[in-house]
Amino acid sequence: MANDDLLGTRQAAELLQLSADHARRRLMVNQPLIYGAWGAAWLIGCGAMWLSVLGQHPFRGAAGWASAVLGAGIALAIVATAITTTRAGRGVGGVSARQGMMYGLSWPAGFAALFTLIGAATHFGASPAVLGVLGAAGPLVVVGLIYVVAAGMWLDWIMFWLGGWELLVAAVGAWTGPVGVLLMNAVAGGGGFLAAAAVVAWRNRA
Amino acid sequence: MSDAGLDPVIHAPVRLRITVTLSTLREGDCLSFSRLQQLLDLTPGNLITHLRKLEEAGYVGSVKPVGDGQARTALYLTHAGRAALERYTAALRQLLDQASPANRGEMELVQRPVTDQLMVCGAISGVPTSSCRFSWEPSGALRGSPTNTRPFTITVTCPRAGPAWSGPSG
Numbered sequence A: 001m002a003n004d005d006l007l008g009t010r011q012a013a014e015l016l017q018l019s020a021d022h023a024r025r026r027l028m029v030n031q032p033l034i035y036g037a038w039g040a041a042w043l044i045g046c047g048a049m050w051l052s053v054l055g056q057h058p059f060r061g062a063a064g065w066a067s068a069v070l071g072a073g074i075a076l077a078i079v080a081t082a083i084t085t086t087r088a089g090r091g092v093g094g095v096s097a098r099q100g101m102m103y104g105l106s107w108p109a110g111f112a113a114l115f116t117l118i119g120a121a122t123h124f125g126a127s128p129a130v131l132g133v134l135g136a137a138g139p140l141v142v143v144g145l146i147y148v149v150a151a152g153m154w155l156d157w158i159m160f161w162l163g164g165w166e167l168l169v170a171a172v173g174a175w176t177g178p179v180g181v182l183l184m185n186a187v188a189g190g191g192g193f194l195a196a197a198a199v200v201a202w203r204n205r206a
Numbered sequence B: 001m002s003d004a005g006l007d008p009v010i011h012a013p014v015r016l017r018i019t020v021t022l023s024t025l026r027e028g029d030c031l032s033f034s035r036l037q038q039l040l041d042l043t044p045g046n047l048i049t050h051l052r053k054l055e056e057a058g059y060v061g062s063v064k065p066v067g068d069g070q071a072r073t074a075l076y077l078t079h080a081g082r083a084a085l086e087r088y089t090a091a092l093r094q095l096l097d098q099a100s101p102a103n104r105g106e107m108e109l110v111q112r113p114v115t116d117q118l119m120v121c122g123a124i125s126g127v128p129t130s131s132c133r134f135s136w137e138p139s140g141a142l143r144g145s146p147t148n149t150r151p152f153t154i155t156v157t158c159p160r161a162g163p164a165w166s167g168p169s170g
Helices: A009-027 A031-053 A064-089 A095-123 A128-154 A157-174 A177-205 B013-023 B033-040 B044-056 B079-099
Strands: A092-094 B029-032 B060-063 B074-077 B107-114 B133-138 B152-158
Touching: A009 B013, A009 B033, A009 B079, A031 A064, A031 A128, A031 A177, A064 A095, A092 A095, A092 B074, A095 A128, A095 B029, A128 A157, A128 A177, A157 A177, B013 B033, B013 B044, B013 B060, B013 B074, B013 B079, B029 B033, B033 B044, B033 B074, B044 B060, B074 B079
Parallel strands: none
Antiparallel strands: A092 B029, B029 B074, B060 B074, B107 B152, B133 B152
């Protein structure tokens, strides 16, 4: 206790800076990891899907192995996201926790609605080409919208532009047809995530 | 407040770390006791002691999670606490500015041996020439200087200027 009062001005300034940096780093979600994991999943998974449908006449749909690659990538990305968000948010209560909970729920809600919609389209006789376009561009619309809105909540411009970019990729990709949309997803969609990961990592370092 | 202007409630290593850590939370957020303890790497007893002082000063508030009797409280920095930390940071910055070499009391601007051809050039902005004292005194023989020269040292002493001016020139 007595020792606690012996603190020089310069020491105090250094301690203040160190404590702030330490706390911010530990309480911050690792965004580059999240963006990187989703970028890799999209790039590799949709790339595999694209390779498996390349040259199909007529379009029948992606091969099972390619869907498995995408599924594994998505599962890994979900795990990475869950780990970094729970680690950063542990013990944090109040406004951020409630916002984070609602934001977290928007993902399963959005995708459940999308897959139900695709199921309905299948039920009412949509062709493999239509289902291919919906299945590829649909997730990017969900991702893009959630990011644009969540960016407003956290005032995160990189997230805002990433969301807008994914919406653009989905809209343009859909018009390239069931084969082209997969290539668009892999390169432009996955690439957007990887670029955002790089920008955030660079910004956090500076 | 102490004479130095540094709030003694904050100006202690552990309490400074607690205050700064809680200040990184967004307003409206709180941090559980166990997470705070883990972030600061402190024993529960040590943390409680210092938290009590901060709570007594009204800098830290606590909320008890509803429904869970066992759970420890969550802590947050009050408005008064945030304001106190801002004042503390400003006071710290002011003290550091004053302590920087360029501003330490009186300052010797020029102290160099010259020969019979005397010309010293130098300028420091913000220091009125009238407030400076000039003095010269003979100094020891310059090494290797001709014997017909009289080495001396000229000293210009100026009072401390505002915090903005930089080191010596000339």
